[in-house]
Amino acid sequence: MAEHASPPMTPRARMQVLLAAAACLLPLLLQLPAWLGPAFGIGALAVAAASWRRPMPALLRLLLSACALLAVAVVAPGIGRDTACAVLAAMLALKPAETFSLRDGRSLVGFGLFAPFATFLLDQGPASLALALLAVLLALLALQQLAADEGEVAQPAGRGAAAFGVLRLFALGLPLALAAFWLFPRLPSPLWGLPHRSVATPGLSDTMTPGSMGELLLDDSPAARVQFFGATPAPQQMYWRGPVLWDFDGRSWRQARDLQRFPVAPMQPAGAGWDYRIDIEPTEDRQLVALDLPTLLPDGAYASRDYTPWAETAQYNVSRWRMHSAPPAAFETELPPPLRARALALPRGYNPRTVALGRQWRREAGSDAQGRSDAALIGRALAMIRRDFAYTLEVPLAGRNEVDDFLFDRREGYCEHFSSAFVVLMRAAGIPARVVTGYAGAYRNPIGDYWLVRKSDAHAWAEVWLPARGWVRVDPTAAVAPERVYDTIADRQPGRIAGLDALVPMFNAGDWMRRGWNDFVLGFNAQRQQSLLKPLGLDRLGAGALVALFAAIAALALVWMAWLIARGERQRDPLLRAWHALEARYRRLGRGRATHEPALAWATRVAADSPRAGQHLATLAARFNQARYAPAGNRAALQALLRDLRVHRP
Structure with a gap:
């Protein structure tokens, strides 16, 4: 069977995808040597504008790719981290020229997410991290929009609701991420050597x-x-x-x-x-x-x-x-x-x-x-x-x-x-x-x-x-x-070189914050990890103790994440929330529904003990099944069902 063609992106989805790709590319461009960053940034804007309505000819794309690779070879010759990152930035800058369908949009966003993580090979400062987090946030919003356009999920009403949903995903994963950072055993030295830069950074030489x-x-x-x-x-x-x-x-x-x-x-x-x-x-x-x-x-x-x-x-x-x-x-x-x-x-x-x-x-x-x-x-x-x-x-x-x-x-x-x-x-x-x-x-x-x-x-x-x-x-x-x-x-003094005395306190504060970042984040090595719980009386944590502690906290974090997701699902659906509230009222009287029990079967069992209450409950259960699994789109009927579920008492 021939594969179905992916539908085209809507203008709104395309704009979100391009915005996410630009946010992913930005932190990497700031770390590229010489003039490559500005050149690739301007090139990415030109390519996106030129290919907004129709795909760019393949021959032109090939020519632009060759020019970009030649620029990388001139500025960063040889093989190094900066060379590889520059090639990645060049390809990402040209990718919008062939991005039109929903599948293309997902491909661009997925490819773009490599860029902020590649940035950490060149710089691990707080600015790079902040830009990377912003890029991930915009990428998730773009993927959410693409899924909504394809009909896979319901799009939250309003951009604020969509952003809140993505931030909620961040919050769900934060405990597990912190546990991995603080407790996952660190090696004193990497398993493999990190390649040097092709263009040496200024510094003392031999x-x-x-x-x-x-x-x-x-x-x-x-x-x-x-x-x-x-x-x-x-x-x-x-x-x-x-x-x-x-x-x-x-x-x-x-x-x-x-x-x-x-x-x-x-x-x-x-x-x-x-x-x-x-x-x-x-x-x-x-x-x-x-x-x-x-x-x-x-x-x-x-x-x-x-x-x-x-x-x-x-x-x-x-x-x-x-x-x-x-x-x-x-x-x-x-x-x-x-x-x-x-x-x-x-x-x-x-x-x-x-x-x-x-x-x-x-x-x-x-x-x-x-x-x-x-x-x-x-x-x-x-x-x-x-x-x-x-x-x-x-x-x-x-x-x-x-x-x-x-x-x-x-x-x-x-x-x-x-x-x-x-x-x-x-x-x-x-x-x-x-x-x-x-x-x-x-x-x-x-x-x-x-x-x-x-x-x-x-x-x-x-x-x-x-x-x-x-x-x-x-x-x-x-x-x-x-x-x-x-x-x-x-x-x-920094800031007074240009005669701007007001910049000196700003520089002092900024450098002090960078020092704190180096201390608490970049300077957290294997030795400091092993003495992490020294204030609690544990002088040194071995690799086995770290693994056990990480596994325990990770398990708790996963349970907490699962509970929040399930709770969120219930809270987002007013019909499901009203039905669960009704179940809770019956459960307090010892007539609660079993987890494996369908709604009508539960109503039949309740009717055996109390025919009058069971008959009313059976009617509500039938209406609930119809509204949840075969909705007719009648908003007045849904509101009437919600009202009846809330007022019903056993």
């Missing part, structure tokens, strides 16, 4: 080429949030240590990853230090940041020999770490010969003027075992930078001899240029040196009393090795622009 950090310095999005317990360091002490760069090829610096598994170098702290908790935004890498220098790291984290902090696994979500740090009084005072040679290495044929200047300064300063000449050379370099150089973000691309260009010709740049040139000059003068990258400074949010480290706080500084002291931090950028490093002036 390489540094002078000029490469410009985009990061303009990004005010959060990198970390820090809560101190006890003493708080001064802003000029807030250097957040990230990758330490040893190897230089003439243009770029690279991290020495072969030092990761070596024991940390000996360090003597200069004081009690600081105890703090740091929440680090996702990096999709194992690289962490810590206040300089980290002396205590929690389980799951470690420090390499140069005190670079690392996580055991890649960080795809917000991670929380309790750490302790202290400034060094002495830091690796005995430098092994292989590391000394590495910290003095310079490639041949690069930056000849800088190398010649460093060697000239060394000849003029001489050398001594106490390192006084080294300290004098460092002071001479800082004095030159302070006197002759300026800070700016507008710099040309690095050339072959970038350090020479910066020191002798341009004399303008930002932290990457200053730190790179300073370290090369120190190495040329015979002083072991290396580049350290991370963040400098932070902004204190008075709401919640925590410190916000932004990506725009990214910074690069130098460490030089001096006899008896070991590695010493030197920040040549601070010699030129200390206010850019330490965030101590008011115009570095």
Whole structure:
């Protein structure tokens, strides 16, 4: 038998389906890289408008699909989460071009629901969740309208009633969803690896080429949030240590990853230090940041020999770490010969003027075992930078001899240029040196009393090795622009950058709410789940106890859902409600209807004991069966039956 063609959608149903598809697509578009989001959004509107009355030609659809895939390949080459999500967004944007029947509408809504859930692969923030919930609500309303148009269910009267019905479905499933979130056993790590993005998000890197950090310095999005317990360091002490760069090829610096598994170098702290908790935004890498220098790291984290902090696994979500740090009084005072040679290495044929200047300064300063000449050379370099150089973000691309260009010709740049040139000059003068990258400074949010480290706080500084002291931090950028490093002036506050002071409290409140979201939702991991019932005296819940508790609460939630559904069905039908009320009156006298007993059979049984009451009940039962199972559509007859059912007494 040939399959019946699906009837076409009504204009109202089509509008609801397109609205639901747009709501599903929106959160995903907001997370796509570069200009793909706006382009696909405009394309989706154009396709929906062009195909409102008639299907778009197949050849044109094929051409648009090819253009969309080409745009994805250009912006997000390779295979990654963002690539897959971009392809999904492109196909969903083009889907309305072939959506006309009721079956097509269901297909579009079902396909569209993949988009908000795919969004969580790129962002798990509260805004993405709110948009996803709105998309699901509109999708259910569209499916309800499609079912009503096909005659499968009765459409509630009015849009308010329809929305209330969908919200009721949300409420029914909420207890089960909460039970699954809080109690379903979580693994400490995923069963499979999550693929990286094709387009890397701005952040700290294991390489540094002078000029490469410009985009990061303009990004005010959060990198970390820090809560101190006890003493708080001064802003000029807030250097957040990230990758330490040893190897230089003439243009770029690279991290020495072969030092990761070596024991940390000996360090003597200069004081009690600081105890703090740091929440680090996702990096999709194992690289962490810590206040300089980290002396205590929690389980799951470690420090390499140069005190670079690392996580055991890649960080795809917000991670929380309790750490302790202290400034060094002495830091690796005995430098092994292989590391000394590495910290003095310079490639041949690069930056000849800088190398010649460093060697000239060394000849003029001489050398001594106490390192006084080294300290004098460092002071001479800082004095030159302070006197002759300026800070700016507008710099040309690095050339072959970038350090020479910066020191002798341009004399303008930002932290990457200053730190790179300073370290090369120190190495040329015979002083072991290396580049350290991370963040400098932070902004204190008075709401919640925590410190916000932004990506725009990214910074690069130098460490030089001096006899008896070991590695010493030197920040040549601070010699030129200390206010850019330490965030101590008011115009570095969020909102005041544009001169809008009124935005500062709004930013503080918004970031505090996002911190709470990270804490209570994204930060709810396996360890916190196992200690969920600690306030009740249960220190640790094993996997078996969690499964049992989840099963019990899930069963209760399912029973509650079934009861509410059954109760709702009774309450929605006034005829059924009146009939059940009549049954209840007979049940109180011991003559209630059995659950398996038809209405007429029950009336016959009642008539055997009380012929007069049974005869009247039999008449009502017959009228009830007729109205419920073979309705004639006579509203007056239905109202008369409802009145008689309500007034009848046994």
